[in-house]
Amino acid sequence: PTRLDLVVEEAVAVAERRSGRRFETSLAPAVVEASPAALGRAVSNLLDNAVKWGPPGAPIEVAVEGGIVRVRDHGPGIDPEDALHVFDRFYRAAAARSLPGSGLGLAIVRQVAEAHGGSVAVEPATDGGSVFTLRLSTSSAPTPDLEPQLA
Numbered sequence: 065p066t067r068l069d070l071v072v073e074e075a076v077a078v079a080e081r082r083s084g085r086r087f088e089t090s091l092a093p094a095v096v097e098a099s100p101a102a103l104g105r106a107v108s109n110l111l112d113n114a115v116k117w118g119p120p121g122a123p124i125e126v127a128v129e130g131g132i133v134r135v136r137d138h139g140p141g142i143d144p145e146d147a148l149h150v151f152d153r154f155y156r157a158a159a160a161r162s163l164p165g166s167g168l169g170l171a172i173v174r175q176v177a178e179a180h181g182g183s184v185a186v187e188p189a190t191d192g193g194s195v196f197t198l199r200l201s202t203s204s205a206p207t208p209d210l211e212p213q214l215a
Contacts, residue, residue, distance in 0.1 A: 066097070072128050092129050106184075118139045122138035131202040180201070
């Protein structure tokens with residue numbers, strides 16, 4: 065069992081330090097059956113993608129509820145044709161080809177999601193930008209760090 069909210073909180077703290085960008089978070093406690101290291105890598109890749117595409121000064125919104133992580137940027141959005149392929153290995157949208165990267169970040173997110181019985185998707189935000197959604201199965205285990213410790 066892994067505290068999804070704590071993994072996301074740590075990834076956001078690192079992304080804030082590295083990027084100097086502002087993140088707005090809403091992180092409800094959630095436990096998933098997942099490797100903390102792999103999950104951390106997937107979330108970091110989603111955050112890095114949002115930093116890359118979101119305009120400076122605009123917040124990056126990150127939420128955890130149940131086994132769902134949502135990362136929303138306020139960038140130009142993704143062309144519908146590109147949205148079909150952004151999770152493919154080495155895929156680079158035309159708009160991304162002049163930017164740093166190898167086309168592996170979002171493919172890793174999909175690989176981690178699927179390895180843990182989950183999924184990842186992207187959709188346009190209603191007022192511009194994109195929303196990436198990582199879905200994982202929640203655990204029935206007690207929530208670590210929230211349950212009283214028994215002696």
